Amino acid sequence: MPDGVPPDHRAGFVCVVGRPNAGKSTLTNALVGHKVAITSGRPQTTRHAIRGIVHREDLQLILVDTPGLHRPRTLLGERLNELVTGTLAEVDAIAFCLPADQKVGPGDRFIAAKLAETRTPIVAVVTKADLVSKGRLAEHLLAVSELGQWADVIPVAAMTGYQVTELIDVLGAHMPVSPPLYPGGELTDEPEQVMVAELVREAALEGVRDELPHSLAVVVEEIVEREHRSKDGRPFLDVRVNLFVERESQKGIVIGTKGARLRDVGTRARSGIEALLGAAVYLDLHVKVAKDWQRDPKKLQRLGF
Numbered sequence: 001m002p003d004g005v006p007p008d009h010r011a012g013f014v015c016v017v018g019r020p021n022a023g024k025s026t027l028t029n030a031l032v033g034h035k036v037a038i039t040s041g042r043p044q045t046t047r048h049a050i051r052g053i054v055h056r057e058d059l060q061l062i063l064v065d066t067p068g069l070h071r072p073r074t075l076l077g078e079r080l081n082e083l084v085t086g087t088l089a090e091v092d093a094i095a096f097c098l099p100a101d102q103k104v105g106p107g108d109r110f111i112a113a114k115l116a117e118t119r120t121p122i123v124a125v126v127t128k129a130d131l132v133s134k135g136r137l138a139e140h141l142l143a144v145s146e147l148g149q150w151a152d153v154i155p156v157a158a159m160t161g162y163q164v165t166e167l168i169d170v171l172g173a174h175m176p177v178s179p180p181l182y183p184g185g186e187l188t189d190e191p192e193q194v195m196v197a198e199l200v201r202e203a204a205l206e207g208v209r210d211e212l213p214h215s216l217a218v219v220v221e222e223i224v225e226r227e228h229r230s231k232d233g234r235p236f237l238d239v240r241v242n243l244f245v246e247r248e249s250q251k252g253i254v255i256g257t258k259g260a261r262l263r264d265v266g267t268r269a270r271s272g273i274e275a276l277l278g279a280a281v282y283l284d285l286h287v288k289v290a291k292d293w294q295r296d297p298k299k300l301q302r303l304g305f
């Protein structure tokens, strides 16, 4: 383990699934302890959109989303099977959300059947526990238990915080022993970095999605505040971002002729970042080929980056 990381540190990927309205976003926000909300409206751009990262001394949970599973009817069966055998098999645990205030229904059964095809440990999370009586909750827990083979079944209420820490422990137990997969200190309590990365990623993919489907990873290296404010009185931030591609040819696509495209990407991403952070931003973008990757390339490659 690197210096300062406990020897039994665990880290891994958790996919949060469940039918629409099951409480996935609310739960994700509660787990991360911060709103990570700029995620809607860009389905299918990644196999794994990072929704948030739970950082603890001893644990890092990277919460990812599986595009499509929530809207199965819009996908071909084939694509869905690909998702299940591919994506869901690649994460370390799956959190399957089933809302306590609604009976187990066809949507839940559909997802449960798909999940049965993977060997990844599944934690059945009974969400919105605060909305029902103890008796009803017990009934629901029983119905959920009978729905499939779960590693654990746990009721939570993201709105009140009930059992959220316990869920982190339960999921953490399924993570492999590993150092943090994302730069620990830098991202701690700073999902802003995740959001900044998403904004840059979106801008960089615009118009070239077909050429760069899954091969772009964006890492915010640092956000440093300048001593002096901007002319209009806002804080001034230097934001340094690396864009990782897999091949030289893709580097060319991102950068464009004489860097024109990258400048354009920078301009578009910057306005979003300024709005997000409420600051003036100098955005410094660097495009690199993935072999320079600082983190855990094996794992991330497996995850489709």
Ligand SMILES: Nc1nc2c(ncn2[C@@H]2O[C@H](COP(=O)(O)OP(=O)(O)OP(=O)(O)O)[C@@H](O)[C@H]2O)c(=O)[nH]1
Residues within 6 Å of the ligand: 018, 019, 020, 021, 022, 023, 024, 025, 026, 027, 070, 127, 128, 129, 130, 131, 156, 157, 158, 159, 160
């Ligand atoms: N009372 C209560 N309401 C909750 C809880 N979690 C979620 N909700 C509510 O349930 C609704 C759906 O929650 P979301 O987190 O948006 O559900 P989702 O699964 O992300 O929904 P989709 O984006 O449609 O897939 C929202 O109105 C939430 O406020 C909870 O723990 N308690």
